[in-house]
Amino acid sequence: MAKNVGRNESKRDALLRENERLRLAIKGLTSTRRYTVAAAITKEAVKYGCIGFFGWLSVRELAGKVTKVDAAVDMCTSLAESLKELVPNWFVQIFTVIVLFVSIVLVKRTRSRNKSLITRLAKTTADYERSIDPKRTSSNLGKDGDTNTGDGL
Structure with missing residues (x-):
C-alpha cells in the first residue's frame, strides 16, 4: 500500500510540474499576443494618422486658390445645364x-x-x-x- 501512495505522490508532483510549465507557456503566449495587438494598433494609427496629416497639409496648401479642379467642376456644371436644355x-x-x-x-x-x-x-x-x-x-x-x-x- 505504501508503494501506491508513493506512486500517486510522484504522479501528482509530475502533474503539478506539468501544470506549472503550461501556465508559464500560456503566460508567455498572452504577453506575446499583447505585443502583437499593440503593434497592429500602432501600425493602423500611424497609417491613418499619415493619411490625415497629408490630407490636412493638402487642404491647407490649396485653401483659397483656384485649381484645375475648379475648372472641371465648372465644365461639368455647364455640361449638365446644357444637357437640360438639349434633352x-x-x-x-x-x-x-x-x-x-x-x-x-x-x-x-x-x-x-x-x-x-x-x-x-x-x-x-x-x-x-x-x-x-x-x-x-x-x-x-x-x-x-x-x-x-x-x-x-
Whole structure:
C-alpha cells in the first residue's frame, strides 16, 4: 500500500510540474499576443494618422486658390445645364429605366453563372475528397452549394 501512495505522490508532483510549465507557456503566449495587438494598433494609427496629416497639409496648401479642379467642376456644371436644355425630361427617364432593366438582366445572368460554377465545383470537390478518403461523409451542403437549412444560425 505504501508503494501506491508513493506512486500517486510522484504522479501528482509530475502533474503539478506539468501544470506549472503550461501556465508559464500560456503566460508567455498572452504577453506575446499583447505585443502583437499593440503593434497592429500602432501600425493602423500611424497609417491613418499619415493619411490625415497629408490630407490636412493638402487642404491647407490649396485653401483659397483656384485649381484645375475648379475648372472641371465648372465644365461639368455647364455640361449638365446644357444637357437640360438639349434633352427633354422624358428621354432621361426612359434612359434611366433602360439602364435599370439592363442592370437587372446582367445581375441575374451573373448569379446564374455563379450558381452553375458552384454546382460544378461542389461535385468536383466531393469527388476529390472521396478519392482521398473513401469513408468520408458529406458536409451536407446542397448540390448547388447552399448550406443545409438545419445548419443555419
